[in-house]
Amino acid sequence: MSADRWTRKVHRALAGAGVRLVGYVPDAGHKRLIELCQADASMRAVVLTTEEEGIGLAAGAWLGGKRSVLLMQSSGVGNIINVLGMVQVCRIPLVMVVTMRGEAGEFNSWQVPMGEATARVLEAMGVTVRRAESEGEISSLVKDALRSCYRDGSASAILIAQRVVGIKSFQDQTNR
Amino acid sequence: MKLHRRDVVTKLLEKRGKLLVIAGLGSTSWDITAAGDSDLSFPTWGAMGQAAMIGLGLALAQPKRRVLVITGDGEMLMGLGALATIGVQRPANLTVAVIDNERYGETGMQATHTASGVDLAAVAKACGFRNSRIVSKNESFRKIVHQTTGPNFLQIKVVAEKLPLALPPHDGVLLKDRFRRALLGKSADVLAEKG
Numbered sequence: 570m571s572a573d574r575w576t577r578k579v580h581r582a583l584a585g586a587g588v589r590l591v592g593y594v595p596d597a598g599h600k601r602l603i604e605l606c607q608a609d610a611s612m613r614a615v616v617l618t619t620e621e622e623g624i625g626l627a628a629g630a631w632l633g634g635k636r637s638v639l640l641m642q643s644s645g646v647g648n649i650i651n652v653l654g655m656v657q658v659c660r661i662p663l664v665m666v667v668t669m670r671g672e673a674g675e676f677n678s679w680q681v682p683m684g685e686a687t688a689r690v691l692e693a694m695g696v697t698v699r700r701a702e703s704e705g706e707i708s709s710l711v712k713d714a715l716r717s718c719y720r721d722g723s724a725s726a727i728l729i730a731q732r733v734v735g736i737k738s739f740q741d742q743t744n745r
Numbered sequence: 746m747k748l749h750r751r752d753v754v755t756k757l758l759e760k761r762g763k764l765l766v767i768a769g770l771g772s773t774s775w776d777i778t779a780a781g782d783s784d785l786s787f788p789t790w791g792a793m794g795q796a797a798m799i800g801l802g803l804a805l806a807q808p809k810r811r812v813l814v815i816t817g818d819g820e821m822l823m824g825l826g827a828l829a830t831i832g833v834q835r836p837a838n839l840t841v842a843v844i845d846n847e848r849y850g851e852t853g854m855q856a857t858h859t860a861s862g863v864d865l866a867a868v869a870k871a872c873g874f875r876n877s878r879i880v881s882k883n884e885s886f887r888k889i890v891h892q893t894t895g896p897n898f899l900q901i902k903v904v905a906e907k908l909p910l911a912l913p914p915h916d917g918v919l920l921k922d923r924f925r926r927a928l929l930g931k932s933a934d935v936l937a938e939k940g
Contacts, residue, residue, distance in 0.1 A: 618826030629802020
């Protein structure tokens with residue numbers, strides 16, 4: 570399956586669930602999905618200076634009755650830890666789609682420590698982790714997270730394994 | 746004449762009507778409570794640095810309603826990037842009012858960056874806020890909060906003073922649910938079933 574196919578399916582899952590706000594800090598692995606959301610008139614894509622802002626955005630959107638999603642790479646999980654406390658205390662529905670770095674195929678050693686800690690950090694702050702090891706399962710995990718988070722007032726992150734995104738070098742990343 | 750924070754916040758919230766209010770943690774949450782707690786207020790007890798972003802999410806979700814964020818200089822400084830993000834989205838219905846006592850009021854009144862001259866209003870202006878200024882004299886905020894096309898930013902200089910606590914409810918679920926019900930009516934509960 571190509572990146573085009575899984576990103577289209579995830580975009581359809583977001584649209585189908587009524588997601589109206591899409592906060593993001595860019596990642597090469599999210600490039601196509603960000604473009605699809607930007608091109609969708611029913612959605613507003615909001616570029617953030619840091620992932621932490623996406624948590625405030627999601628909280629405000631839900632106070633106003635709108636659903637949102639947050640797109641980021643795993644390094645961004647380190648930037649949201651404290652503010653996840655608000656999500657937990659207020660039971661704000663939160664769905665994050667996270668492309669992994671620091672795993673098999675990583676070319677930058679500075680990405681490794683946060684990549685290795687990502688799932689544990691999320692779980693420590695009460696976020697349910699759903700891990701996609703293949704392209705075929707990404708959109709169904711996103712759908713499942715949207716359904717349960719907006720039903721239960723819970724938070725979930727879908728972690729997309731780095732080998733699924735398959736970026737092998739800085740050059741490859743730049744060419745996306 | 747120096748401004749006092751409780752007078753300023755009372756004025757910001759005067760005849761608030763349908764105004765939606767977010768308050769930053771600490772003193773500004775106590776201030777909005779002292780002025781009169783409301784279901785359409787969401788005072789925060791944590792998530793420092795996120796008050797303006799919560800306001801942005803709310804303003805984008807509710808473009809027909811006016812949204813006012815009231816926060817402190819320390820809280821705003823922790824999330825300065827939010828001013829750039831708001832400057833990109835340019836919500837016409839959002840006003841951010843920073844109650845600037847130049848101190849971290851909850852932790853021993855240590856000086857913040859604004860005490861050394863950091864000009865938050867200039868930052869907001871440079872980020873693309875339509876209106877942004879420092880307020881140091883008594884004035885009416887009615888027009889800017891309820892009518893003026895935003896995003897608007899007010900950096901309101903106030904006296905550094907320790908005041909009696911006026912605590913809003915702690916319970917985050919209560920604060921969220923009361924706000925959603927007051928704003929969205931019964932659909933606040935059904936929306937969760939959609940999708």
